Amino acid sequence: MTTVLAICSLIIAFGALWFTSEVVRRLDNRAHAAMMPHLQKALAAIGRADRAIEGLAKRVQDLDAQVQKLQRASMPAEKPLAQIEREAATIAAALRESQRFTPAEYLDKLMKAERERAA
Numbered sequence: 001m002t003t004v005l006a007i008c009s010l011i012i013a014f015g016a017l018w019f020t021s022e023v024v025r026r027l028d029n030r031a032h033a034a035m036m037p038h039l040q041k042a043l044a045a046i047g048r049a050d051r052a053i054e055g056l057a058k059r060v061q062d063l064d065a066q067v068q069k070l071q072r073a074s075m076p077a078e079k080p081l082a083q084i085e086r087e088a089a090t091i092a093a094a095l096r097e098s099q100r101f102t103p104a105e106y107l108d109k110l111m112k113a114e115r116e117r118a119a
Contacts, residue, residue, distance in 0.1 A: 057095060059091050060088060063084055
């Protein structure tokens with residue numbers, strides 16, 4: 001009789017563990033869905049910053065290739081070279097500025113703007 005009760009208790013215990021894990025999984029999915037509106041704005045901002053950085057980095061590489069091509073050709077035309085160097089410096093400055101992007105600062109600005117709209 002004791003063995004039968006022990007087996008029944010074990011089955012009930014495993015059933016309780018399974019039930020608890022299902023409840024926790026469902027609650028976790030609801031909490032994740034509730035957080036998504038806040039994450040979507042931050043992820044969108046990070047995505048835009050990443051795309052801008054990638055575009056600027058590609059432009060820097062293209063301009064660097066042009067500068068090297070002009071230097072190798074030893075063309076006497078210094079104006080195109082100077083113009084390309086100015087463009088490269090401008091793009092490099094924009095790239096450095098965009099790399100200073102931090103999501104925390106963006107979220108602080110976003111939350112402050114939302115509070116101002118609510119007030």
